[in-house]
Amino acid sequence: MSDPKPHVTGLKERLYKRAKPLIVALWLSLLFFPFKGLKAALTLFVVFSLILISSKYLFGFWKISIEWFNALREKMGAPGLFSGRIPIIVRQILLLFILGLPFLFGDYFIDVAVLVGIYIILALGLNVVVGFAGLLNLGFVAFYAIGAYTYALLNTKAGISFWPALPFSVGLATVAGFLLAVPALRLKGDYLAIVTLGFGEITRLILNNWDSMTRGPNGISGIAPPVIMSLSFGKLSHYYYLVLVFVILSLFINKRVYLSRIGRAWVAIREDEIAASVMGINTTMYKLYAFAFGAFWAGLAGALFAGKMQFVSPESFTFMESVLILCMVILGGLGSIAGVILGAFILVLLPEILREVQLYRMLALGAGLVLLMIFRPQGLFGGKGVSLRS
Amino acid sequence: MFLQQLVNGLTLGSVYALIALGYSMVYGILELINFAHGEIYMLGAYLGIICLGFFTAIGLTAYNLPLALILTFILSIIVCAAYGFTIEKIAYKPLRNAPRLSPLISAIGMSIFLQNYVMLTQGATDKVFPHFFGAAGVQFLSVRMTYLQIFIIFISIILMIGLRLFIRKTRMGKAMRAVAQDKTMASLVGINIDTVISLTFIIGSGLAAVAGLMVAMYYGLVNYFIGYIAGIKAFTAAVLGGIGSIRGAMFGGILLGLVESLGGSYISSEYKDAYAFILLIIVLIVKPGGLFGKAELEKV
Numbered sequence: 099m100s101d102p103k104p105h106v107t108g109l110k111e112r113l114y115k116r117a118k119p120l121i122v123a124l125w126l127s128l129l130f131f132p133f134k135g136l137k138a139a140l141t142l143f144v145v146f147s148l149i150l151i152s153s154k155y156l157f158g159f160w161k162i163s164i165e166w167f168n169a170l171r172e173k174m175g176a177p178g179l180f181s182g183r184i185p186i187i188v189r190q191i192l193l194l195f196i197l198g199l200p201f202l203f204g205d206y207f208i209d210v211a212v213l214v215g216i217y218i219i220l221a222l223g224l225n226v227v228v229g230f231a232g233l234l235n236l237g238f239v240a241f242y243a244i245g246a247y248t249y250a251l252l253n254t255k256a257g258i259s260f261w262p263a264l265p266f267s268v269g270l271a272t273v274a275g276f277l278l279a280v281p282a283l284r285l286k287g288d289y290l291a292i293v294t295l296g297f298g299e300i301t302r303l304i305l306n307n308w309d310s311m312t313r314g315p316n317g318i319s320g321i322a323p324p325v326i327m328s329l330s331f332g333k334l335s336h337y338y339y340l341v342l343v344f345v346i347l348s349l350f351i352n353k354r355v356y357l358s359r360i361g362r363a364w365v366a367i368r369e370d371e372i373a374a375s376v377m378g379i380n381t382t383m384y385k386l387y388a389f390a391f392g393a394f395w396a397g398l399a400g401a402l403f404a405g406k407m408q409f410v411s412p413e414s415f416t417f418m419e420s421v422l423i424l425c426m427v428i429l430g431g432l433g434s435i436a437g438v439i440l441g442a443f444i445l446v447l448l449p450e451i452l453r454e455v456q457l458y459r460m461l462a463l464g465a466g467l468v469l470l471m472i473f474r475p476q477g478l479f480g481g482k483g484v485s486l487r488s
Numbered sequence: 489m490f491l492q493q494l495v496n497g498l499t500l501g502s503v504y505a506l507i508a509l510g511y512s513m514v515y516g517i518l519e520l521i522n523f524a525h526g527e528i529y530m531l532g533a534y535l536g537i538i539c540l541g542f543f544t545a546i547g548l549t550a551y552n553l554p555l556a557l558i559l560t561f562i563l564s565i566i567v568c569a570a571y572g573f574t575i576e577k578i579a580y581k582p583l584r585n586a587p588r589l590s591p592l593i594s595a596i597g598m599s600i601f602l603q604n605y606v607m608l609t610q611g612a613t614d615k616v617f618p619h620f621f622g623a624a625g626v627q628f629l630s631v632r633m634t635y636l637q638i639f640i641i642f643i644s645i646i647l648m649i650g651l652r653l654f655i656r657k658t659r660m661g662k663a664m665r666a667v668a669q670d671k672t673m674a675s676l677v678g679i680n681i682d683t684v685i686s687l688t689f690i691i692g693s694g695l696a697a698v699a700g701l702m703v704a705m706y707y708g709l710v711n712y713f714i715g716y717i718a719g720i721k722a723f724t725a726a727v728l729g730g731i732g733s734i735r736g737a738m739f740g741g742i743l744l745g746l747v748e749s750l751g752g753s754y755i756s757s758e759y760k761d762a763y764a765f766i767l768l769i770i771v772l773i774v775k776p777g778g779l780f781g782k783a784e785l786e787k788v
Contacts, residue, residue: 125570125574126574128570129567129570129571129574130609132535132538132539132567133534133538133605133606133609133610134609138609234589234592281769281773284773284776285772285776287588288519288521288588288592289727289772289776291521291592292521292723292724292727292768293768293769293772295720296720296724296764296765296766296768296769297765297769299720299761299762299765300762300765300766303758303759303761303762304759304762307758307759417716418600421596421600424593424596428593457608458604458608460600460603460604461600461601461604461605461608463597463600464597464598464599464600464601464602464603464604465597465601466597467593467594467596467597467600468578468579468594468597468598468601470597471579471583471586471590471591471593471594471597472579472582472583472594475583475586475587475590
């Protein structure tokens with residue numbers, strides 16, 4: 099006869115188990131106390147205890163809803179979250195919506211949409227490096243800055259317009275990616291991350307201090323927007339279509355490259371570098387490609403950014419920006435192109451929606467990153483096949 | 489001029505070394521770049537201001553200044569150690585067996601969180617650290633050393649020697665070395681891994697708190713983003729000396745401090761922050777294991 103509850107625990111242990119949420123809440127509010135005083139700490143204690151006590155039930159609810167969701171998905175025959183084919187009618191509506199957005203909404207919405215587009219290109223670029231090839235790049239914003247500043251300088255100093263300047267922006271960023279990669283790729287994992295971070299910081303410091311060239315922290319203003327056959331893209335709705343074209347182009351190219359021989363080599367390197375090199379992949383070469391290809395998109399995004407804002411300053415290219423782009427890639431799911439788009443959407447739109455509580459948005463971003471890593475490290479979209487190696 | 493910069497560099501370097509020790513110890517055991525470590529240093533500086541403000545309010549600083557300072561140090565160390573302990577439990581422990589990228593990103597998240605946490609609770613403006621030591625000091629030939637500088641270097645050296653003795657001589661230190669070498673094996677011979685890791689974070693955070701307090705005294709100003717740049721520099725120092733090596737962290741820190749203060753005065757002060765990174769990139773390319781580190785062999 100087996101007891102249904104075999105582990106009879108002592109009173110002390112049971113008491114501890116009951117009181118654990120309270121102890122944790124007390125501990126956290128004690129830590130909070132010196133920074134804001136007694137009243138705030140007490141409030142925090144109450145809030146934390148309520149959250150922690152109810153979390154048991156919340157998690158139960160969460161599990162049930164996930165099971166329910168999975169069952170629904172299986173019924174529909176879709177293998178993963180959103181990865182099944184979206185019904186055609188939904189797609190057509192979506193397409194119409196994207197094409198007609200400037201006619202439906204005001205300038206503010208178009209502005210946000212343009213920003214989303216630029217970030218999608220950026221995040222797709224970083225996705226190549228981090229998601230496909232599995233190399234953590236914490237200084238990605240440097241290439242973005244190089245692209246933006248190249249266009250800004252060429253335009254304001256030499257009077258070159260957007261289209262002739264674009265190859266320079268993109269080319270210079272790509273070359274910078276190449277140059278960084280040559281020494282950096284001798285390093286592994288964390289070291290690579292920290293060297294790329296250093297590169298990003300050095301770039302920002304140069305932009306900030308080279309007054310005669312970049313005008314330092316004041317930035318460069320008066321950058322001309324792109325023009326095609328006397329049609330200026332200075333107007334937001336026009337710019338929206340320009341960015342849209344580039345987003346579609348980058349989506350298409352990224353998808354094709356991912357499915358090509360190069361893309362497969364990247365994934366092989368990400369999954370197991372030694373095995374990949376044994377299979378005859380020149381790992382250094384392909385890693386170089388990944389860095390340069392990622393930087394290429396960052397350069398493009400940078401030029402588009404400079405053309406849109408008509409102003410650049412070092413403030414737009416801080417480490418936080420790198421982290422934000424990384425978040426977009428991770429949030430959606432490393433290596434998943436659809437996920438990257440979703441990530442860019444969420445992280446650009448959230449701050450706009452949460453304008454009232456803007457002060458708290460970085461706080462939430464930090465906490466969100468920690469929670470995401472703990473509860474869903476593969477990201478919202480991440481497939482099962484993607485492992486997070488570095 | 490040169491000697492003066494040497495003294496300044498030594499002061500700065502010993503502070504970097506203290507922070508770098510925390511990075512190095514954590515990396516030695518968990519192979520994790522603890523991005524939040526710089527924020528602990530920042531918390532230490534803020535706690536110093538908060539504690540001293542409190543002691544001034546109750547009149548302890550006027551009554552007995554050294555006692556107030558000692559209490560401030562002790563309180564900051566305790567609270568920072570508690571923060572370090574909690575951060576490990578929340579952000580790293582659940583990810584101990586996760587792929588390498590996950591805890592790193594979690595650490596970045598924690599760092600952003602702590603920065604904004606302090607900004608929201610303490611305000612975004614510079615905080616002034618009360619001046620106690622003044623500019624008094626000793627003059628030696630053309631070199632001036634303020635008492636504060638002597639104090640900083642002295643305390644740093646004492647702490648480093650203490651840490652070295654702790655790791656070399658005590659039972660717990662032995663356990664730490666064992667865990668750093670091989671976690672699985674260490675747990676098989678009966679070492680409680682969780683305790684060792686917690687202790688590592690507590691010691692590292694305590695050292696960072698001391699560093700934060702001393703820098704706040706030295707510069708007199710504290711802001712919520714000082715942790716980021718100091719953390720990066722201290723990490724650079726740790727890598728310079730060979731990450732995972734305690735001795736390396738000390739030398740790396742002092743070397744970095746010297747490079748920064750000499751480079752700042754002889755080359756260009758605007759790029760002061762960039763020297764650390766340039767040095768780091770050069771060292772990693774020339775000698776990836778760092779000055780005192782061993783080249784890592786990759787196990788297949």
